[in-house]
Amino acid sequence: MRKKQAGALLLCISLVFVGGCWDSKELNDQALQVGTGIDLNEEGEFVLSNQFSLNSSGPSSEGNSQQESYTEMTKGDNVFKASAAMQARITRKINRGQRTSIAIGEKLAREGLKQIIDIYTRTPEAQLRNDLFIVKGGFAADLLNSSTPFGSLSQREYFKLHQAQKEVADVTLMNMLRSVNGDSQSGAIVPAMERVQAPISGEQKQKKQNKYAYTGVAVINNDLKLVGFLNNEETAKALWLLKRPHIQYASTYIPEGSGLVTAKLSSLKCKIKAGFGENTELHIAMKANAELMENGTNLDLLSVANLKLIEQALELHTRKQFTELIHKVQSEYKTDIFNFGDTIFRYYPSQWRRLQNRWESEFPKAAVTVKVDIKVKRVGLTGGPVQLKEGELEH
Amino acid sequence: MRFWLKGKRLKSRRPERYQQPPFSHPGSGSGLMTDLHTNEQALRELFTNCSDIVYREISLAAGHKQLIIYMDGMVDTNALNQFILQPAIRDVATDDGKRPGQTREWIEQQLIAVARVNQISSLDEAVREILNAKAVILFNHETVGLSAELTDPNVRAVEEPTSEPVVRGPREGFTETLRTNTSMVRRKLKTHRLKLESMTVGKVSQTEVAIAYLEGTAKAEIVNEVRSRISRIQMDAVLESGYLEEFIEVAPLSPFPTVQNTERPDIVAANLLEGKIAIFTDGTPFVRIVPFTFWAGLQAAEDYYNRSFYSSAIRVIRSVLLTTSLFLPSLYVAIVNFHSMMLPTSLVLNFSAAQENTPFPTVVEAFMMELIFEGLREAGIRLPKQIGSAVSIVGALVIGQAAVQAGIVSAPVVIVVAGTGIASFTIPRYDLGYALRLLRFVMLILAGTLGLYGIALGTLTLLLHLVSLRSFGVPYFSPVAPLFPGGLNDVLWRAPRWRMNTLPKLMTPGDIERIPKGQKPKPNR
Incomplete structure (x- = not known):
């Protein structure tokens, strides 16, 4: 009995070698x-x-060849x-x-x-x-x-x-x-x-x-x-709407300071609420903290009034960008790349069931409102640009 | 607990215990004659052509005679002269002829100044005592002789053990003398509970074997089993404890050892304290310890002398390296040949560049290099020390560099084999290392034919074997499988001493408190 078992085992093992059907490459x-x-x-x-x-032929002893x-x-x-x-x-x-x-x-x-x-x-x-x-x-x-x-x-x-x-x-x-x-x-x-x-x-x-x-x-x-x-800027905004990790910048011209202000936005939040009238309504509330990176204006950032000014300008600008982006996607591409449908499905499942089959045609018609709330948290090391003299600064 | 002693295995064995056959030679079995010459004649006949046997006859008072027989070189001649010959000769010189003929008792008490004296009453015993390095004294008027223990202490001094060196810890190692060895353990464990049962094994060699255990700590069933297994052995000679191991081990066909061996008294003492049993054999510095579990193979003596933090960290590294030493070459072959998509791109590109011009398949390369490495290791052990350095030069230059430059093997294979070699040197128990060295080749073949699938199959088989293996009733993988949470304190990490409160459950009878709880040092603030 033992011998038979051993023989069977040997046969099985030899299959591996005889068969030669290896995946080895x-x-x-x-x-x-x-x-x-x-x-x-x-x-x-x-x-x-x-x-x-x-x-490269032959073993490379240098190892730095590309x-x-x-x-x-x-x-x-x-x-x-x-x-x-x-x-x-x-x-x-x-x-x-x-x-x-x-x-x-x-x-x-x-x-x-x-x-x-x-x-x-x-x-x-x-x-x-x-x-x-x-x-x-x-x-x-x-x-x-x-x-x-x-x-x-x-x-x-x-x-x-x-x-x-x-x-x-x-x-x-x-x-x-x-x-x-x-x-x-x-x-x-x-x-x-x-x-x-x-x-x-x-x-x-x-x-x-x-x-x-x-x-x-x-x-x-x-x-x-x-x-x-x-483009890159639109992509960043789209990613904010998609709640994916990314780096967000906002840059806007401020007429009061006659110059550009650029801020890095962090703690990005995006809340979407939907209303269901004749067309679907989407109310988007965005929130972010701003860290000023470049100040091309003559505004002194140590003054609260100036910060308010910049916040408002940034909010206005970002809101405009969002509205334009959503309008472009709705009218030109007619494709819901922002996963709005998914959001509705998650938060309003009963309404979604009605919308589901015609979402493709509903999306371009949806009325979207955007609210942006930006708070400047950091202004960097200096108040006004250091190259400006005392008299040129706007307090 | 299911204990294997209750199993059917034992029943299927021969029921009657084998007895040592009586010592037999022509003319044996007879008692001693009163005639000294008849006795001498009989002994001379037995020891024909044995030039190292010395016969010395001395006349005693009242015409009595005594014959001293001993083996030259094994008996301390100075002591013989001083404590047996001198008193006897002086006694004859001061004899005034009035004393009655001295009896054996009188001689034993007055003339022989030796601590250990036995009476012998047959030729058999006389022969055995002579062979056991004792001086035998026969009298012409008595049928009872004496044997005096005058063993020459001319033995190797206690030295540092070469097979298990430590940086921190005792530097003494066992010698070839059984009694020296047992005394070294006695000195560490000063208790009457340390028992040393003596047995004689080997028809020709008549080797003394001692079973040591701590009564009350060691499990009686295991002690009985060890005793009965050793007494069952029929062998001509026991020249080293390895001879015994082959007869008493549980799984003779397994690559894994079920008996531990050591040269260090501290290891023996520590194991006895844990309820294990040590088997001393005369003539070898290696003491066997049973039961042996897999995890004991990861414990080095030094782990217990260093702080537990370091020991635990090193033990973790050791278990990683143990796995490495078993799997690294096979994993390399399997991944490169079968599953190259598992590797990062840069690594594959480098491997591929290194292998571009090598003539052999990867598995053949790895096999070749492993063989050469094992050869180097063997050569390093066998060669005389003076030539030893030549081996390393050959190994480093010829095998390592030249083989790569000549395009025979690829550089990654050399690195893999070297890494495996280093990993395998970290296993503290040499025996376990042997098992893993062998299995590495099996794994390599499996990896070369079936890839990772083969390695998985091999590992599965290996684990099945390991968990089903037992060493003297103790599961080989315990306390991990079966799991004994308390025992894990000394497996992959070593807990601080004050935390190791209990003894291993499987080797001891019930719960024995080893170190009372609550001894964690708390400094006063």
Whole structure:
């Protein structure tokens, strides 16, 4: 009996060696994909671009050599065909495990992401935690082909840029699908990258400069189509409404002091109340503490009256920004990217049930009022700007 | 509590206890003759070609004679001359011929100035006493002889134990002499409750084995079991306590040791105090301690001499390193070969760059390097000390640097193997280290074939084995599984002494208070 058991065990163990069906893959038989981008070309075919890391031959004893990379492009009727063509062109097995983000060209995004999203959720190799970003006014392939001063693994560097802009690092494939798929029929915002225009001398010539920069977010509607972009300032305001962590600045011109005042806002609060008349009414109350960062006026900030003035100006300005942003989203994009539907669902579930199915058409009609309450808590080390003489200050 | 003594295992064993066979040789079994020459003849016949046996005949008063037989080199000749020969010769010289012939009793009381004297009445006993380094004295008019203990104290001095060095703590280690060893423990535990039961094992070697325990603290069932297991042993010779261990251990086919060994009297004393049982063997400085649990393998002697804060911190590090020494190479192989997506990108890129030109699969590389490392370690032990440094040079330069530069192995594998080596050196019990060294290779094969899944399977099997293992009735993983919350004070951390109030439950009969509560120092303010 014992012998039989031992024999059976031996047979089972030998299967492992004889079968040879191991998943084991050596690192030097694999091509490590560090970035991927998808575009749509003129003929309506998908263009897949993959960035692979290249190993310097031989062990590097210095260890300071920059990682090399190269980008390969293939096309196909769908993403899978393109990626099969990609494998045919790469000498090694493609390892997609290290991919951190997916870049999408604007043209494809305008056509809609529905056609490509499936493969990224179906195959086990895909990671739902991959970041998404959209290349505004360009192709993902160009972004992958460009190099950055920190190395040629451009997509990896741009992923780090997202992490530095902490407000958008969170937009993963999963988060986007979640916000679009919910019952709230809301849209999603996805970070956008744009080719840099030099601020002074037109086209930039220096080689060691970032070719792309973060320029706010792209607005994706419930149908997963790109409908437009928000710039950095609008993005910050949208994130305040979405109650996501971010850094908020407010900057306004003060006619009494004839200059700009900039403040960093913190302790951001946002309360939304809804009323249900003919159209949905949304009353938004925002609250923040301000810390003055730059004072371009001649106001002495040690005087309470001046602070009141600045507070009022900041409130007025922020309120205007909000109203404009909401109006723009309502009228141009017609997509609830602020998750208002979700808020109504949470706080007014019975009303939401009636609204739910027609929220997409209700949202643009909703009457939104915004109230902003800003309190200046800190003014910094000096009262008035120190370069001004006593007589020039306004008390 | 379910105690394994009640189990069916014992019943299936041979019912009758095995008795030591009587000492047998030609002409044995006979008592001593009154004729001294017959006795001498019989002994000379037994010890034919034994040049180290010395026979010395002395005439006593009234025509009596005595024959002294001893083994040269084992008996202290100076003492023999001074305390047996001199009194006898002087007695003859002062003999006035009027005294009656001295009886054995008289000689024993008046002439032999030796503390330990036994009577012997048969040839058998005479032979055994001679072999046990005693001087045997036979008389021509008596059928009862004497044996005097004059053992040569010429033994190795007490030195610092080499296998278990400490920075802080006693520096004495056991020697090869049983009585020296037991006395070292006696000196630490001055109580009549410390029992030392003596037994003789080995047909040829006639080795003295002593079972030491604290009466009332050690569990009687475990003591009985140890006693019966040792008395069951039939063997020709016991040259080291390891010979005994193989007969008394509970799981002979398990890679894990169920018997602890130590060279340190303080460890033995501490274990006796916890209700464990020590087995001393003559001829070796290594004393075996039972029962042994897994967690005892993480306890170093020094843990108890340092402040509990440091000891606890170090013990945590030690358990992390124990896990490392078992899993690091296999984890590396599994993650790099099967699950590279688990690693940070920069790390994968570095690994991939390092492996770009290596000819072998990662698992083969790791296996090779582990083998070479084990070889180096073995070579370091076997080589004479003078050549020992050559091994480390070869190891560092040839294996480490040159192999990487020649592109035979990748640098990360060398780092992994080196890290594993360092981790495995931190395990305080050498035996447990052996087990983990072996299992590391098993894990490596599993990782190379099945990846993390294989490691999970291996770990599961390992844990199943560990929790089902028992050492003399005490579960190997206790007090963690089964859980005894009180016992956790001395497992992953070491609580301060004033907090260790009770003794381990499984090894002692019931709750014994060890250190009364409320002794936490409270300074007066």
